[in-house]
Amino acid sequence: MPSPINFPRFYGTRYDAVAVIFKVYTDQGIVGLGEADPLNPFTEETPASVMVVTRDVIAPNLLNQNALDMAGLEYRLDRAVNGNLTARGAVNMALFDIAGKANNIPAHLMLGGRVCDNLTIFRGIESGTAQEDAIAIEQEMEKGFHRIMIKMGASNISDEIKCMISAMDRFGDRIRFIVDANQGWDVTEALTFVERTKDYSPELIEQPIHRRNIEGLKRIKDRCCCCLLSADESLVTIDDATALIQKQAVDVFSLKVSKNGGLKKTKEIAVVAEAFGIKCLMNSMLEFGITQAASLQVGCTLTNLVDFGYAYGSVRRMSDDVTDFGQNISGG
Ligand SMILES: [Mg+2]
Incomplete structure (x- = not known):
């Protein structure tokens, strides 16, 4: 049994976290990775809801589209999906990963560039x-x-x-x-x-x-x-x-x-x-x-x-x- 994390009273004790790992495949052979981290009732989503909305709504809106058209794909999903932001977030991570691999640049260069080289952890x-x-x-x-x-x-x-x-x-x-x-x-x-x-x-x-x-x-x-x-x-x-x-x-x-x-x-x-x-x-x-x-x-x-x-x-x-x-x- 792993060590639990005792959250405040709203969430209770947690022994595990379930992430949904996304792999988005392109016909150029690039695979983009994303991750959804639903934690009900913090998020409205659960791992199961992430997978269902991805299968039924998100994936059909990505198929046969240009993976590098990130704004266009975001717009398509904004129109197709209400809420479900951890599922949407995992897709967006994967699209950044694909674009970064296609252009051989890190994601921060697609966000305007970095202003620091390290950050302090709490x-x-x-x-x-x-x-x-x-x-x-x-x-x-x-x-x-x-x-x-x-x-x-x-x-x-x-x-x-x-x-x-x-x-x-x-x-x-x-x-x-x-x-x-x-x-x-x-x-x-x-x-x-x-x-x-x-x-x-x-x-x-x-x-x-x-x-x-x-x-x-x-x-x-x-x-x-x-x-x-x-x-x-x-x-x-x-x-x-x-x-x-x-x-x-x-x-x-x-x-x-x-x-x-x-x-x-x-x-x-x-x-x-x-x-x-x-x-x-x-x-x-x-x-x-x-x-x-x-x-x-x-x-x-x-x-x-x-x-x-x-x-x-x-x-x-x-x-x-x-x-x-x-x-x-x-x-x-
Ligand atoms: Mg907090």
């Missing part, structure tokens, strides 16, 4: 007791990681506040912390956390409350004097991005190439974000190396990233990644 830990958190943090520090995401929203808010204060008190001079509650708090709990950790605040709080409570996010953001607020589950489509911008509900968008429908749509959200002063955090689902590589290709092109770390360590928590993406990780 590691996630599950909040337990303050002592358990300290042990987990020290283990990550020994591996060279100095950016930590603490998963909260699992136990009562008073205990989580104590854990935050304890972690900052003990490691705040060496570690940069972010907190992800994965929708696990209500507004009152989130406001209590913000208020009582003012002097021991993480740098960012992600998705404290339910994804549809945009007004609640705005209330929390207005009280965050010492940290940034980000949207993850609330940010899937470009329409979500514009609604969050119009409501001025968050400071940061948490981007995930699978969740957001591929490299092209993720980059579009990032560009819109930049126009309105929103920063981006390259985050991940429970991803294997194909999505992680696609995400890295997008992330290295962005000039509006937060500066405290990104989720490129996902493959480290998988026992059977099908790629060698993990070899890109060196220290933190």
Whole structure:
């Protein structure tokens, strides 16, 4: 039995993640790879729904088309498929892979080119007791990681506040912390956390409350004097991005190439974000190396990233990644 990941109360304990790996074949002999990372109820999709919509709707719209006409194919799929963004994202990854192999260039050159050569990784830990958190943090520090995401929203808010204060008190001079509650708090709990950790605040709080409570996010953001607020589950489509911008509900968008429908749509959200002063955090689902590589290709092109770390360590928590993406990780 592999080690489980204890997510906050909204998702429970996970022992595995099921990715759907796409191979898109061209008549020129090029094979493009993509990956869908559905995680119900984070995403509306499941592995089975990804496969059915691909077989019944997506594949017929790709057959006999020019694989290098990426905008044209995206347009065809935008008209043919409602939602299903992790399936769409896997196709888009595969099309980038095909175009890159056909032209012998990396994907980031098709997205405008890169502005950095490496990105700092944050590691996630599950909040337990303050002592358990300290042990987990020290283990990550020994591996060279100095950016930590603490998963909260699992136990009562008073205990989580104590854990935050304890972690900052003990490691705040060496570690940069972010907190992800994965929708696990209500507004009152989130406001209590913000208020009582003012002097021991993480740098960012992600998705404290339910994804549809945009007004609640705005209330929390207005009280965050010492940290940034980000949207993850609330940010899937470009329409979500514009609604969050119009409501001025968050400071940061948490981007995930699978969740957001591929490299092209993720980059579009990032560009819109930049126009309105929103920063981006390259985050991940429970991803294997194909999505992680696609995400890295997008992330290295962005000039509006937060500066405290990104989720490129996902493959480290998988026992059977099908790629060698993990070899890109060196220290933190
Ligand atoms: Mg998150």
